[in-house]
Amino acid sequence: MEKFRIFTAVFALSLTALAMLLLTQLIISSLPVMETFGFRFVIESVWDPVKEVFGALPFIYGTLVTSFIALLIAVPLSIGAAVFLTQYISPKLSYVLSFLIEIIAAIPSVVIGLWGIFVLIPFIREEVGPFLIEYLGFIPVFQGPVYGPSILTGALILTIMIVPIITSMTKDAINTVPILQREGMIALGATRWEVITKVTLPYARPGIIGGVMLGLGRAIGETMAITMVIGNAPEIPASLLAPGDTLASVIANQFSEATSALHESALIELGLILFIITIVINICARLILRREVARG
Numbered sequence: 001m002e003k004f005r006i007f008t009a010v011f012a013l014s015l016t017a018l019a020m021l022l023l024t025q026l027i028i029s030s031l032p033v034m035e036t037f038g039f040r041f042v043i044e045s046v047w048d049p050v051k052e053v054f055g056a057l058p059f060i061y062g063t064l065v066t067s068f069i070a071l072l073i074a075v076p077l078s079i080g081a082a083v084f085l086t087q088y089i090s091p092k093l094s095y096v097l098s099f100l101i102e103i104i105a106a107i108p109s110v111v112i113g114l115w116g117i118f119v120l121i122p123f124i125r126e127e128v129g130p131f132l133i134e135y136l137g138f139i140p141v142f143q144g145p146v147y148g149p150s151i152l153t154g155a156l157i158l159t160i161m162i163v164p165i166i167t168s169m170t171k172d173a174i175n176t177v178p179i180l181q182r183e184g185m186i187a188l189g190a191t192r193w194e195v196i197t198k199v200t201l202p203y204a205r206p207g208i209i210g211g212v213m214l215g216l217g218r219a220i221g222e223t224m225a226i227t228m229v230i231g232n233a234p235e236i237p238a239s240l241l242a243p244g245d246t247l248a249s250v251i252a253n254q255f256s257e258a259t260s261a262l263h264e265s266a267l268i269e270l271g272l273i274l275f276i277i278t279i280v281i282n283i284c285a286r287l288i289l290r291r292e293v294a295r296g
Contacts, residue, residue, distance in 0.1 A: 173207025
């Protein structure tokens with residue numbers, strides 16, 4: 001038993017060491033840009049490899065905005081789907097529909113990106129964009145020309161990619177709710193809606209939050225699909241209908257064509273920023289889940 005404990009401890013420490021090694025290598029490779037630009041690298045918005053002027057703010061903005069919009073759409077959609085699958089249909093039909101939803105998570109991101117190019121971008125350009133401008137054009141983020149590739153398109157692609165993850169984890173969390181609690185509420189005269197909102201979802205809340213955080217991590221780190229539809233413009237767009245860029249997409253686009261050592265170092269520091277954002281999200285998720293479990 002003692003040998004088994006040591007054996008598993010080695011694996012755990014190896015993973016920790018691997019993460020620390022990755023972080024150390026990113027920091028070392030980012031030192032040229034850190035020494036040249038310092039903190040200005042994070043707050044500057046100019047990205048010009050020719051003049052060797054680098055600012056990460058447009059990419060940080062694009063990453064956070066697309067991920068936030070994706071969560072804004074995906075969370076209610078996923079929770080609603082999970083409630084429907086667990087509370088309103090037969091187990092056999094739920095199994096079939098759950099399988100079909102989970103298939104989406106298995107589709108390679110490059111395939112979803114191709115679908116975005118040939119289907120979603122024309123739909124945004126010809127239908128969604130004009131509709132938003134006509135009815136919501138008084139809001140600044142829905143003004144300007146409709147390009148097709150845009151922040152909004154990237155957010156919708158991310159939504160498609162994270163909905164299966166959040167739906168699956170929410171469904172599993174709902175299935176852990178003790179049947180006696182639900183039957184007790186029904187025996188007291190509660191409606192199905194009251195059982196769902198006052199018993200099922202509150203009990204499953206830690207699992208739902210875990211699914212949301214996992215989906216957020218997937219959205220922030222997604223590369224190929226969003227690279228193919230966001231427009232890859234290194235600027236902070238005033239409108240969601242304009243092209244933008246993310247940390248992951250700019251690294252994928254430019255790393256193999258880095259024109260100088262400083263350019264390559266700047267791209268690596270973008271990776272470091274993405275790594276730090278991911279760590280912060282995971283820490284926040286852990287704290288939120290610990291609070292929810294303690295409250296429950």
